[in-house]
Amino acid sequence: MEDVLTENPPPSRFFQEDLNNFTPSPEPPLPSPFIVFSNPKPELPLKPSLLIIALSSPSLHIFHSCLPSKTLIGTLIIPELPFSGNTVEPSLQDKSCNVYSLSDNNENENSVLLVSVQLPVSPERSNLVSRLLIGQDIVPERVIILDSIQSRNFRGRLSPDEALAAKLETSSEKKAAATSRLNLDYFPSGSVIDGLSASLLSRCQLKNIRGTLVVSWPEFDPSVVRFVGGLLKSIVPGLDNKSVGKDLEMYSSRSGLKKDAWLDSDLYT
């Protein structure tokens, strides 16, 4: 049982250093993240009609198992995060942030881009990363972000065996035709989403780009994987939904997914 005296305060409360003007800034300053594109380097900025960014485990699973026709075109590098343990071919187990292209039926290159965020981006670095992905090297017409609900920031009740999903949209997305928007309830007022997905959606709002953030719960659940698969099927024509059911037993319980977690450590690379 957690010690109520020393456990982390809820996120609305501050640590002493959060309220101290004289807390030193990190030294030395970290180098900025950047995107390395494949050879031949595409003409920048890329201007896809749709950019899909996967952060949640279900969406990452779908990206890797149901989109065999995707082409790796770039990798986002966060200098302080090591590559050790990553495989030569992109893998779901890698700590990486890869950018893929999904050609449409008209063979329009880079019309749909996918970003698979498989590494921990700290809140302090999120704004720099989101600027790279939206508005700098990539200028999309529409963005869909897939993340999980963070229980620490959710003011409602979350049941471990009851799946749910909700969305937040930018003003541009709200004005778009109803048939083109995702049919989901809004994320309830009073709860917040933080981290990279929040920074990405904020970026869309500031740049007046159509953007939708879809958050789902629980993080490891077969029904959520199917839901995300169905959601993506409606917007990515090439998605092979038949593959969604594969390996779902690893999502039947949190312990099932984490059975090899002890290997998922920088100590064992």
Next chain:
Amino acid sequence: MEFVVEEGKLVHEECSTLILPALSIGNVGQLAVDLLVSSTAAERVGYVDDLNLLPCVGNDAYGPLPCGDIALPLEVYESSSTAITLAQQRSPVAKGMMIKFAENIAEFAASSGKKDVIVLSSLDFQRLHNLDLSRGPQVYYLSNAESDGRDDHCERLGFGRLGEYDPEGRCWKYLSSVFDKNNKEELSFPSEDELEDIDYYPSLPFAALFSAFKARGLKVTCLLCYCSEGDNIPDAFLLAEAASKLTGLTPDKFHGEEGGKWRIPYSWKSMYGAPPDMSMF
């Protein structure tokens, strides 16, 4: 830092007073701004985009029903009927970047044509040395109207001057020097190990904002109240009421519930989480 005007909205030039919260114990300043935005029916006109702010998003905080309008970390609201600009900050500042953030906000205020700034903040009740229960909850203030922090208008309103303000104190002098571009004196950054009790007040975010606005030549008043962590809604009402008195807002400027003054923001309904699961009874 960039101020982005929301599409289709206009900034009201006549809004020369800016009210904003400083991060503080119990989030009181932020709760007070929530009340002011909700109760004056101020309309969002734009966002402040600052790299030093940690990211967060949410659904519309004010209602009357959440309609899916996205809420960002630092938003600017205005009401032409009150001639007041309200800035609401929803997320913390990145570690170690408070001074830079204050500098950016002061730049925003000055370039937006603001003349008066009111900063709302709370103080840790454990730091209060002279407790006078006979006067009821007390609002304190710090102003740059006079060099010792005093302001006649605040005195007439019954606010107590923050007696712990010492402009010659090491940390207050450091803050002044950091924001004053003409300052030639080199003062060292106080290390956390060197800080003493007296350095508590200048170490708080409100002090950085106060010093930054002062350096830009704006009239700045900090409204402060002592509190502890817990149910800080009463503290928010105290500061919001004080701000409305200081700015001379008359009751007709408010659109409270059932004809009253204050309207509780919709987002407050879930402030303390979901109600208990009744199925267990």
